[in-house]
Amino acid sequence: xxxxxxxxxxxxxxxxxxxxxxxxxxxxxxxxxxxxxxxxxxxxxxxxxxxxxxxxxxxxxxxxxxxxxxxxxxxxxxxxxxxxxxxxxxxxxxxxxxxxxxxxxxxxx
Amino acid sequence: xxxxxxxxxxxxxxxxxxxxxxxxxxxxxxxxxxxxxxxxxxxxxxxxxxxxxxxxxxxxxxxxxxxxxxxxxxxxxxxxxxxxxxxxxxxxxxxxxxxxxxxxxxxxxxxxxxxxxxxxxxxxxxxxxxxxxxxxxxxxxxxxxxxxx
Numbered sequence: 001x002x003x004x005x006x007x008x009x010x011x012x013x014x015x016x017x018x019x020x021x022x023x024x025x026x027x028x029x030x031x032x033x034x035x036x037x038x039x040x041x042x043x044x045x046x047x048x049x050x051x052x053x054x055x056x057x058x059x060x061x062x063x064x065x066x067x068x069x070x071x072x073x074x075x076x077x078x079x080x081x082x083x084x085x086x087x088x089x090x091x092x093x094x095x096x097x098x099x100x101x102x103x104x105x106x107x108x109x
Numbered sequence: 110x111x112x113x114x115x116x117x118x119x120x121x122x123x124x125x126x127x128x129x130x131x132x133x134x135x136x137x138x139x140x141x142x143x144x145x146x147x148x149x150x151x152x153x154x155x156x157x158x159x160x161x162x163x164x165x166x167x168x169x170x171x172x173x174x175x176x177x178x179x180x181x182x183x184x185x186x187x188x189x190x191x192x193x194x195x196x197x198x199x200x201x202x203x204x205x206x207x208x209x210x211x212x213x214x215x216x217x218x219x220x221x222x223x224x225x226x227x228x229x230x231x232x233x234x235x236x237x238x239x240x241x242x243x244x245x246x247x248x249x250x251x252x253x254x255x256x257x258x
Contacts, residue, residue: 050232063226067210067233070236078243088252094137095252
């Protein structure tokens, strides 16, 4: 079984993000690097587990590739969820406004 | 009540009614729907159970897959016909996407490769479960029609 020094692997990935940002988004290297490294930190536990699974032969690189893509789609879904929650809050505000108006009018008249 | 007080009351009333009509007619997102919530959580269980079968040959489980994907199509059609439901539909699109990597993407891969590794199945199940949870949790946070009245 191959041994994996996860911290070395993770540091390599972080350096890779910097190189990728420099090579692809030259106008905003700093922002892209920060976003990419934050995404890596969020996925750190998964990356560690999946790397170990590759090392032990429980998964192969195609499995991990699929799971990383799945994680990206879940991130998009969480973004949509937050948008939905903002709209729900807006609905609650509107209801509050309606109650306020009706309550105030009934007091005035 | 004096004439000017009457006039102010009338103006306030007119403005309030205009605002009321504007607010009441503008709903940001669909209201909570018990059927949609129940179907989502029920389908989550079915989908995860079907994924467990992927250690075995796809051809041996086509019937179970068909049942789960048909139920997914049914809830999708139901969601598609609810008003102001764009976000939930987009969420379902992620799960249904044949080129994606969630439930239907998993089925596509299973079909293509015949069977899948147990460790991969377990990891993918966590993601698919999370995807169903996002849809169910968003539904559960919506206001009810009764609250909106």
